[in-house]
Amino acid sequence: xxxxxxxxxxxxxxxxxxxxxxxxxxxxxxxxxxxxxxxxxxxxxxxxxxxxxxxxxxxxxxxxxxxxxxxxxxxxxxxxxxxxxxxxxxxxxxxxxxxxxxxxxxxxxxxxxxxxxxxxxxxxxxxxxxxxxxxxxxxxxxxxxxxxxxxxxxxxxxxxxxxxxxxxx
Numbered sequence: 337x338x339x340x341x342x343x344x345x346x347x348x349x350x351x352x353x354x355x356x357x358x359x360x361x362x363x364x365x366x367x368x369x370x371x372x373x374x375x376x377x378x379x380x381x382x383x384x385x386x387x388x389x390x391x392x393x394x395x396x397x398x399x400x401x402x403x404x405x406x407x408x409x410x411x412x413x414x415x416x417x418x419x420x421x422x423x424x425x426x427x428x429x430x431x432x433x434x435x436x437x438x439x440x441x442x443x444x445x446x447x448x449x450x451x452x453x454x455x456x457x458x459x460x461x462x463x464x465x466x467x468x469x470x471x472x473x474x475x476x477x478x479x480x481x482x483x484x485x486x487x488x489x490x491x492x493x494x495x496x497x498x499x500x501x502x503x504x505x
Contacts, residue, residue, distance in 0.1 A: 374421060397427035406432055413456040415439035415447060422460045425487065444472035455482040462490040467497060470504045480505060
């Protein structure tokens with residue numbers, strides 16, 4: 337904020353100053369304006385841009401937190417790009433004031449190291465990522481004791497992989 341503060345005034349003084357009485361903007365319903373343009377996977381044809389409002393996003397994130405029993409002790413690992421729908425998990429974690437470990441790309445050895453290093457408790461993955469993490473864990477066991485929950489999506493998961501991941505991870 338310092339570059340925006342008037343010359344000769346401290347930020348503390350500025351924050352206590354009365355609101356500017358200049359021209360006021362008319363309040364608008366924020367649902368009129370997209371907060372995020374999410375592109376679909378195109379499974380029913382061409383990919384489509386879906387505009388989501390701030391209310392859509394906050395409601396989805398809040399409901400995900402409730403459904404997943406996300407709480408104030410969680411640390412989320414997120415190896416998806418932030419334009420992906422899985423990034424709503426980041427919003428969920430922020431609503432709870434919890435840290436998010438952004439993971440560039442997906443390499444099971446890196447993810448395993450980050451789980452241990454940052455004490456990640458929850459992780460968003462696709463089933464192919466789960467398969468790779470299970471295989472890596474079986475070949476090179478790493479301490480994943482803080483990991484309690486894996487949220488998966490983007491594709492169906494086989495019952496056998498779900499069972500194996502529950503046992504190994």
